[in-house]
Amino acid sequence: MQRLRTDRILFITVILMVLFGTLMVYSASSVTAETAKGSSYYYAVRQLVWVALSIPLMLFFKKFHYRRLQTPEVAFTAMALIIVMLVVVYFADPAQHRWIRIKFIGLQPSEFAKPALVIFLAYFIALRSRALNSRYTLLPAILAVGFLTFAVVLADLGTAIVLVLTAAVVFFVAGLEKRYIMVAALLGLLVGIGAVWQRPYRLRRVITFVDPKGTRMAKFDRHGWIAARMEKSATTHDTSYQQDQAKIAVGSGGPMGVGLMQSRQKLAYLPEAHTDTIYAIIGEEWGLFGTVGVLLGFVVILWRGIRATVLVQDEFGRYLALGITTLLVVQAFFNISVVLGIIPTKGFPLPMISFGGSSLLVTLASLGILMNVSEQAG
DSSP, X not given: OOOOOOOHHHHHHHHHHHHHHHHHHHHHHHHHHHHHTSOTTHHHHHHHHHHHHHHHHHHHHHHSOGGGGOSHHHHHHHHHHHHHHHHHHHHHSTTXXXXXXXXXXXXXXHHHHHHHHHHHHHHHHHHTGGGTTSHHHHHHHHHHHHHHHHHHHTTOHHHHHHHHHHHXXXXXXXXXXXXXXXXXXXXXXXXXXXXXXXXXXXHHHHHHHHOTTOHHHHHHOTTOHHHHHHHTOSOOSOTTHHHHHXXXXXXXHTTTOSOTTOOSTTTTTSTTTTTTTHHHHHHHHHHHHHHHHHHHHHHHHHHHHHHHHHHOSSHHHHHHHHHHHHHHHHHHHHHHHHHTTSSXXXXXXXXXXXXXXXXXXXXXXXXXXXXXXXXXXX
């Protein structure tokens, strides 16, 4: 049996980012945890527990030959289980439709939808690659991807966007014809508009982002339909507050930062400091040096993922590597873009950095698969 060479560049990058993320979770959450939970280590310890579970899982999939995932049992069963979990969570968590809680453990099914979709796409496209633009290929793919996305978007628009973009990239690289790409883009736009309109708080965020003073909307919305819909939002305060505080944090860090544990914005000014906006705390405490360092980490993942996509010999491995790489890089891009005020506010965890067990578990398992593809590619 041939001994595989470890993709040390990817492996070391991932380990360093996980360790740095755990450190930053402690730094960003210590004050909040002390106040709300009675211990400054509360969130850091929980994150360490998930790290202890996630790294062995990553190592398992690193050694587990990815072609053993290339079966209809794995591809379709994974999709079916995730859809069932999404239906269960819709009723089990009537407030947010996001969490399945078992005692002190909380699982987010929408996170597990990410690798399930990538495995399904890789299997299905590899199986039907010679007839990709046939209706007998496109219709089942659209139904599967569409149903999964619909189940996710009911509660988590951000994850749904990441899933759709990942599927779009994989189909584009696989050779989907331009006419189908245009149709899919139009359908995606319509579904996106519908999802934003469905939840008034989403509509408020988007409108206030593109038109903070409301002057342009007043000219367009002569009958007041959009304004009336926005008023139904439970979020009536300044929806740009979080992004404003994030930009203050990043800006105050300067080139070298104010120092580890020295952030002021985490002192109840910046919401979700240890989760969705942790990149802003990195910018404040580590400065430009820290934010660029995190960016370079994701650039390395992008590089190694593209390398694996190009070098691997089989189609299943190619689309598997492409899907995982796209998934992680797109999510990181959105998180950083929200923090910097480039796109409207939306909850995207920063992979390997933000606090969150489900996200870390899924991310490291996916990276384990990517490492295996990379090592098989040589």
